[in-house]
Amino acid sequence: MKYKAPRGTRDLLPGEAEKWHFVESRFKELCNIYGFTEIRTPIFEETALFVRSMGEETDVVKKEMYIFKDQGGRELALRPEGTAGVVRAFIEHGIHNEAQPVKLFYYGPMFRYDRPQAGRQRQFYQMGIEIFGTKDPAVDVEVIKFSQDFFQGLGFSNLSLQINSTGCSECREDYLEQLSVFADARVSSLCGDCKERSRLNPLRLLDCKEIGCREEMKDAPRITDHLCSSCRDHFDKVLFLLDSLEIIYNVDHQLVRGLDYYTNTAFEFHSSTLGAQNSLGGGGRYDNLVEVCGGASTPGVGMAVGVERIVMAMEKEALFSEEMPAAGIFIAVGEQNDLPLRREALLLLNYLRGKGIVCDTDYLGRSLKAQMKFANRKRFRYVVILGGEDPSEGTLKVRDMLKGDQTELLRSEAIELLLKNCGK
Numbered sequence: 209m210k211y212k213a214p215r216g217t218r219d220l221l222p223g224e225a226e227k228w229h230f231v232e233s234r235f236k237e238l239c240n241i242y243g244f245t246e247i248r249t250p251i252f253e254e255t256a257l258f259v260r261s262m263g264e265e266t267d268v269v270k271k272e273m274y275i276f277k278d279q280g281g282r283e284l285a286l287r288p289e290g291t292a293g294v295v296r297a298f299i300e301h302g303i304h305n306e307a308q309p310v311k312l313f314y315y316g317p318m319f320r321y322d323r324p325q326a327g328r329q330r331q332f333y334q335m336g337i338e339i340f341g342t343k344d345p346a347v348d349v350e351v352i353k354f355s356q357d358f359f360q361g362l363g364f365s366n367l368s369l370q371i372n373s374t375g376c377s378e379c380r381e382d383y384l385e386q387l388s389v390f391a392d393a394r395v396s397s398l399c400g401d402c403k404e405r406s407r408l409n410p411l412r413l414l415d416c417k418e419i420g421c422r423e424e425m426k427d428a429p430r431i432t433d434h435l436c437s438s439c440r441d442h443f444d445k446v447l448f449l450l451d452s453l454e455i456i457y458n459v460d461h462q463l464v465r466g467l468d469y470y471t472n473t474a475f476e477f478h479s480s481t482l483g484a485q486n487s488l489g490g491g492g493r494y495d496n497l498v499e500v501c502g503g504a505s506t507p508g509v510g511m512a513v514g515v516e517r518i519v520m521a522m523e524k525e526a527l528f529s530e531e532m533p534a535a536g537i538f539i540a541v542g543e544q545n546d547l548p549l550r551r552e553a554l555l556l557l558n559y560l561r562g563k564g565i566v567c568d569t570d571y572l573g574r575s576l577k578a579q580m581k582f583a584n585r586k587r588f589r590y591v592v593i594l595g596g597e598d599p600s601e602g603t604l605k606v607r608d609m610l611k612g613d614q615t616e617l618l619r620s621e622a623i624e625l626l627l628k629n630c631g632k
């Protein structure tokens with residue numbers, strides 16, 4: 209029997225995991241600078257939470273959720289996105305009673321039963337931020353600026369920002385009617401899903417991935433022509449502040465994002481290497497979501513990015529440095545059967561580790577030559593050789609693996625050198 213990782217999942221092997229660490233640590237550093245603190249929620253929740261928050265008619269809820277019953281008969285679902293769980297926790301723990309706005313970030317695996325493709329897995333990782341408790345358009349801009357800083361900090365230089373307003377429930381009503389009338393006139397050229405959408409959820413007509421539908425809907429009525437005065441004002445202020453920060457954007461009238469809960473601002477960042485259909489990440493405002501999920505009316509705005517996509521785009525754009533820099537110390541022993549020598553190696557190993565230095569030794573009984581080869585392959589900066597040819601009392605042989613030269617130093621001098629060059 210040969211087991212394989214389930215379709216749509218993948219193992220992160222050593223070498224690849226470091227790339228993820230890099231992306232994650234940049235994200236967390238930026239969260240710290242912007243004042244976001246972490247929240248961790250379970251990877252499964254009651255199914256009803258997702259149905260309620262994302263909307264019954266969304267693709268995610270209809271086709272892509274991992275739903276199961278536990279032993280107690282509870283209807284549960286693996287989380288398909290991060291915001292719903294954060295909102296549930298926000299309400300459950302009365303976080304709306306704390307000083308507002310509340311700025312949170314999350315990171316973790318999400319699950320969608322989707323057709324696996326490059327950069328899109330059934331178990332995928334998302335990082336996101338949420339700000340609760342203010343309608344200030346400057347906060348929308350803060351979330352957008354955060355996203356831009358994050359992508360630029362990773363080295364992306366060909367970024368484009370798409371932005372739109374999706375209005376509020378008030379101004380949407382009249383607009384959706386016009387949109388369905390427009391779609392009904394073209395219903396024969398729309399895909400099966402869109403035929404249904406025009407009846408049940410017309411806004412989704414705008415973000416159908418089918419080329420034919422996109423072509424048909426190109427000249428559809430624009431929501432920005434139907435905004436109520438407060439939504440218009442909000443959108444104008446967001447654009448004004450983006451201009452003030454010299455953030456270049458393109459108003460994309462088709463951009464509505466896949467989920468029902470967005471109101472007002474919706475945005476996405478694209479990188480030219482991934483193509484127009486694949487965003488690096490995006491977000492928007494969701495002023496009704498907390499209330500829809502059973503909390504007191506609380507505005508919110510956030511963004512999320514997919515780690516697989518970012519890593520894939522960074523690989524395409526060669527944004528990871530080619531090779532890990534040489535670091536740390538390898539302690540080699542000249543004679544593996546010499547127990548006192550091995551004892552000395554272990555003592556030195558633990559001494560250096562105690563000083564916070566990356567350090568390792570041989571556990572396979574390799575010859576000195578094979579140990580040097582191993583240390584080179586693992587990119588250690590220095591090798592300390594104990595014993596070997598002509599050992600002399602009270603000294604250590606230190607080989608600089610970058611320069612390729614070897615010196616014999618008094619033990620205290622050798623340690624001083626290693627601490628200086630390999631310490632933090």
Ligand SMILES: [Zn+2]
Nearest residue numbers: 376379436439
């Ligand atoms: Zn409105």
Ligand SMILES: [Zn+2]
Nearest residue numbers: 399402416421
């Ligand atoms: Zn369609």
